Amino acid sequence: MQPEDVRGLEELEGAVLDDSIPLAQALRRCLILGGYAHHQELRQWAQRELTGYGPDDELPAYRTVPAALAVNVNQYSLSGIAQFSGHRISHHQLPEAARNVGVGERMPIHEGVKALEEMVARSRGPIHVSPPGAAEYVVLMNRQQEELGGPGTEITSLHWEVATPVVEGVLDQIRTRLARFVAEMRAQMPAGQQNPNPAQVDRAARQAFDIKTGSNSPVTINANTASADRGGTANANTNEPAPAPVQPWFHRSTVLWSILGVVVAAIAIVVPLIVSK
Numbered sequence: 001m002q003p004e005d006v007r008g009l010e011e012l013e014g015a016v017l018d019d020s021i022p023l024a025q026a027l028r029r030c031l032i033l034g035g036y037a038h039h040q041e042l043r044q045w046a047q048r049e050l051t052g053y054g055p056d057d058e059l060p061a062y063r064t065v066p067a068a069l070a071v072n073v074n075q076y077s078l079s080g081i082a083q084f085s086g087h088r089i090s091h092h093q094l095p096e097a098a099r100n101v102g103v104g105e106r107m108p109i110h111e112g113v114k115a116l117e118e119m120v121a122r123s124r125g126p127i128h129v130s131p132p133g134a135a136e137y138v139v140l141m142n143r144q145q146e147e148l149g150g151p152g153t154e155i156t157s158l159h160w161e162v163a164t165p166v167v168e169g170v171l172d173q174i175r176t177r178l179a180r181f182v183a184e185m186r187a188q189m190p191a192g193q194q195n196p197n198p199a200q201v202d203r204a205a206r207q208a209f210d211i212k213t214g215s216n217s218p219v220t221i222n223a224n225t226a227s228a229d230r231g232g233t234a235n236a237n238t239n240e241p242a243p244a245p246v247q248p249w250f251h252r253s254t255v256l257w258s259i260l261g262v263v264v265a266a267i268a269i270v271v272p273l274i275v276s277k
Helices: 009-017 023-036 040-051 096-100 113-122 134-147 164-188 198-209 253-276
Strands: 064-066 068-077 080-089 106-108 127-129 153-162 218-222 233-237
Touching: 009 023, 009 164, 023 040, 023 113, 023 164, 023 198, 040 113, 040 198, 064 164, 096 134, 113 164, 134 153, 153 164, 164 198
Parallel strands: none
Antiparallel strands: 064 106, 068 080, 068 153, 127 153, 218 233
16 A cells, blocks of 8 residues: 555445445544545534534535424413414514524524434424524514414414425435545546545545545646646645746746847947948
């Protein structure tokens, strides 16, 4: 094995292709492979999928899913209390404070894969998730109810309802991306190569996860934007300083000296002619 080779591809491939192996285990193998490749973005993606995304992290597109807004309601009357669960509402019925922060009929999924798998395993129907700040929004909604003259109605909770197969689809998207990552590495490795090198890992990561350039990873640039033979490619390293921009022809020192030489030569010819007169 060459020193630059990255270990762990065989183990990752086996974990990705075996549906009986928990997705978290496959992600841990991806995390370790990213460590061998010194690829910060790949490690960060695997870590976030394992432990969850923070409130300020940008979510991948597959982690924002359609979800219905619903409330649980108590209806008071002379005959007693009637309870209604999962009453659907429009996002237009939410308080302005909720709408301003983006609460609507699409639900962001921040949880790590282990929590999502447990959520699916426990579900006996739609999965209920409370948006951040739900308790405050319930207070505001009840205040609106009172202002509209509905004192006999009390909203007790606000939540999203998302179908269980939708959450299962998120987990499948993650496993599929891991499979594509393995496939992209395999496609780049010539016959006889046992392990990918860091450049192959970086290209595969960018293809499979929409990851930008990795730390300490080379970038392949198309020939029409880099210096290379027709139909070829040129390689650049992100750690190397960018080449100085090519100056316009009238700024180049070689051109200036050439022009100066022509002027001097012309003066040398003209001066004798003037003297001879």
